[in-house]
Amino acid sequence: xxxxxxxxxxxxxxIPSRDRSVTVFRGxxxxxxxxxxxxxxxxxxxEPWEGVRTAxxxxxxxxxxxxxxxxxxxxxxxxxxxxxxxxxxxxxxxxRRPVLVWIHGGGFRLGxxxxxxxxxxxxxxxxxxxxxxxxxxxxxxxxxxxxxSAESPHGASGNYGLLDCIAVLHWVRRNIAAFGGxxxxxxxxxxxxxxxxxxxxxxxxxAAGLFRRAIxxxxxxxxxxxxxxxxxxxxxxxxxxxxxxxxxxxxxGTRTLAKLRELPWQKLMxxxxxxxxxxxxxxGKPPLFRPxxxxxVLPAGYAETYAAGLQNDVDYLAGNNLDExxxxxxDMYEAYRSESPRSRRPGMPAVYVTLxxxxxxxxxxxxxxxxEFLALYPAATDREALRASSAAIRDNARxxxxxxxAEWSRHTTRPVRTYFWTHRSAAQGRNFxxxxxxxxxxxxxxxxxxxxxxxxxxxxxVAETMSAYWAxxxxxxxxxxxxxxxxxxxxxxxxxxxxxxxxxxxxxxADPPRLxxxxxxxxxxxxx
Numbered sequence: 001x002x003x004x005x006x007x008x009x010x011x012x013x014x015i016p017s018r019d020r021s022v023t024v025f026r027g028x029x030x031x032x033x034x035x036x037x038x039x040x041x042x043x044x045x046x047e048p049w050e051g052v053r054t055a056x057x058x059x060x061x062x063x064x065x066x067x068x069x070x071x072x073x074x075x076x077x078x079x080x081x082x083x084x085x086x087x088x089x090x091x092x093x094x095x096r097r098p099v100l101v102w103i104h105g106g107g108f109r110l111g112x113x114x115x116x117x118x119x120x121x122x123x124x125x126x127x128x129x130x131x132x133x134x135x136x137x138x139x140x141x142x143x144x145x146x147x148x149s150a151e152s153p154h155g156a157s158g159n160y161g162l163l164d165c166i167a168v169l170h171w172v173r174r175n176i177a178a179f180g181g182x183x184x185x186x187x188x189x190x191x192x193x194x195x196x197x198x199x200x201x202x203x204x205x206x207a208a209g210l211f212r213r214a215i216x217x218x219x220x221x222x223x224x225x226x227x228x229x230x231x232x233x234x235x236x237x238x239x240x241x242x243x244x245x246x247x248x249x250x251x252x253g254t255r256t257l258a259k260l261r262e263l264p265w266q267k268l269m270x271x272x273x274x275x276x277x278x279x280x281x282x283x284g285k286p287p288l289f290r291p292x293x294x295x296x297v298l299p300a301g302y303a304e305t306y307a308a309g310l311q312n313d314v315d316y317l318a319g320n321n322l323d324e325x326x327x328x329x330x331d332m333y334e335a336y337r338s339e340s341p342r343s344r345r346p347g348m349p350a351v352y353v354t355l356x357x358x359x360x361x362x363x364x365x366x367x368x369x370x371x372e373f374l375a376l377y378p379a380a381t382d383r384e385a386l387r388a389s390s391a392a393i394r395d396n397a398r399x400x401x402x403x404x405x406a407e408w409s410r411h412t413t414r415p416v417r418t419y420f421w422t423h424r425s426a427a428q429g430r431n432f433x434x435x436x437x438x439x440x441x442x443x444x445x446x447x448x449x450x451x452x453x454x455x456x457x458x459x460x461x462v463a464e465t466m467s468a469y470w471a472x473x474x475x476x477x478x479x480x481x482x483x484x485x486x487x488x489x490x491x492x493x494x495x496x497x498x499x500x501x502x503x504x505x506x507x508x509x510a511d512p513p514r515l516x517x518x519x520x521x522x523x524x525x526x527x528x
Contacts (some may be wrong), residue, residue: 005093007175010049015056017087017121024121025086025179026114027059028226030171031164033080034136039261040148040160042166043082046261058114059083061136062141063265065273067110075114079140079265084133084168085113087120090180098185098475099176101131101211103165103439105192107287107347109138109273122446124473129181131172135164139248139268142289144241147257147486149294151312158241161206161417165197166297169210187474189215195318196232199293202312203305204298213315213477215470218437218446219325220318220418222403223303224525226281226365227325227396230347232280234286235301241292244275273464274347281365284326284349303527310409315477316408317446319497320397322435326351327390329424329434333383349393351386358385369521376514394420398497399518405490415489417479423462423501428455435501443501444470462501 007028014025031043038044045327060078061070073153090097102118104111110274120130135141136175141161148157165188171250173183173210188211189197195216201207221228228234236244249260251271260268274285293301305311323329328336337353352358358379363370377388398420405416421440424433442448448455469479469487485504488494495515496506509515 004052005178011052013052019121019125022087022089022121022124025055027057027083028055030084031082031167035079042163061112062137064110064137076445086179087124087130088179089124093178095180095181096182096206097129099129099181100474101188103190103194103197105194108193108290109287117441133168134163138289140215143245144292145245146242154296156296159297162297166206186211187213191217192231208312216318218320220404222400223527224398224522229278230280230284230286234290236292246367256289273411282328285347306407313412313414315414316416321421324437325349325393327393332432333386352389353386354382355385358389393515395510402509417489419500420497421501422499
């Protein structure tokens with residue numbers, strides 16, 4: 001698509017991507033800069049421009065702490081960051097290709113739509129139109145205060161980052177046809193906090209009708225799973241969020257919203273990264289700034305939403321990874337044993353490399369069920385404790401997501417599919433290959449860049465299969481296609497999950513005694 005494209009705010013002209021058959025449009029504003037009086041307000045429409053805007057450069061990164069995710073990105077940081085990017089191989093607007101809207105992760109405090117791992121050229125070559133974008137992060141995206149709630153006609157505050165995502169979906173609805181996309185075939189997808197955002201948008205009445213399918217890559221969890229409270233799925237209640245906001249303002253020497261809006265954005269950085277007050281049954285803690293069940297964007301939490309069938313009825317694909325949430329390969333035992341705790345991000349779950357630590361954690365999480373847990377996951381040495389802990393974490397994830405699928409489906413009509421990613425990748429493992437948190441992204445997007453890792457022929461075969469599954473799902477709601485191992489939808493009878501990566505086919509979610517244990521444990525927990 002070489003000619004300028006008309007959007008509602010003005011003409012944009014893209015540039016050839018690294019695949020010359022695909023055009024990329026970078027840095028298109030989807031909302032007005034959220035600065036000055038627009039800081040901590042719902043996004044407003046973008047300012048129109050005259051002439052043709054060359055969309056050759058990504059927009060600025062939203063304010064966030066320094067991180068390895070930003071390494072190599074020569075982009076400024078600014079509050080004026082609400083831009084999106086489009087990859088399309090369509091030759092004309094009349095093609096109506098299915099659309100993938102990708103939501104980056106980063107714990108609601110890090111990340112950008114400009115991340116090269118999310119480059120959409122390969123998926124665009126498979127027939128999709130791919131959209132990535134920035135949304136407000138940290139305090140800029142999720143600050144709640146009593147004064148902010150009072151000025152809102154909805155009596156709500158704290159979900160500006162989610163409102164940015166909804167604004168992107170409205171932009172796609174109104175503009176994507178000009179890029180050869182089909183506004184009636186939109187899939188939202190994301191990983192980690194991006195997956196959490198997918199879950200929240202799937203529960204938000206403000207996003208109803210704006211997408212037909214959803215993909216949550218780490219994590220979708222049962223409403224009684226305590227881990228729901230610290231993973232990217234965690235939310236806050238208004239009172240707690242407003243109290244945290246008041247403390248945040250006080251730390252910056254001001255108690256009024258007007259003064260907060262006058263501060264340079266650099267003064268709003270830093271402070272506590274995690275919410276230590278949340279009981280999660282373990283060491284993992286959620287980010288301090290995260291979405292709020294505010295009665296407007298999010299009317300209710302998971303259990304209440306699912307019980308009443310208030311979620312958006314969409315095709316759903318969700319899963320977890322083999323080596324995440326504290327589970328690691330056995331051959332990484334020595335590396336973790338010698339690792340300094342300070343090298344781990346705040347709030348991350350512990351990796352148990354001692355028997356004493358594993359046993360103590362079991363008693364903290366399972367209480368009166370701890371001895372039964374330790375009998376099901378026995379360990380007599382430190383190394384065995386790592387194996388047992390990793391096995392339990394993986395069972396927890398698979399069982400929880402399986403129960404979530406049943407819970408989600410009770411009042412919906414569209415199929416749900418779940419997966420468990422098991423291919424150990426070179427890119428995120430440094431000296432080890434592991435199916436770590438986020439490692440599937442390279443394979444879904446087909447971005448196995450030579451400078452990132454020493455990829456094998458097997459890696460490339462796995463990437464071809466994964467990207468084909470995802471492209472098929474975006475196009476039709478069904479990942480299956482010619483030459484692909486069959487991926488069944490979830491049913492109430494079959495307590496199985498689709499293994500992807502290390503193998504391709506359904507596997508049991510857990511051994512029967514362990515499955516029964518997790519079901520009883522979850523049933524004893526408070527719904528959330």
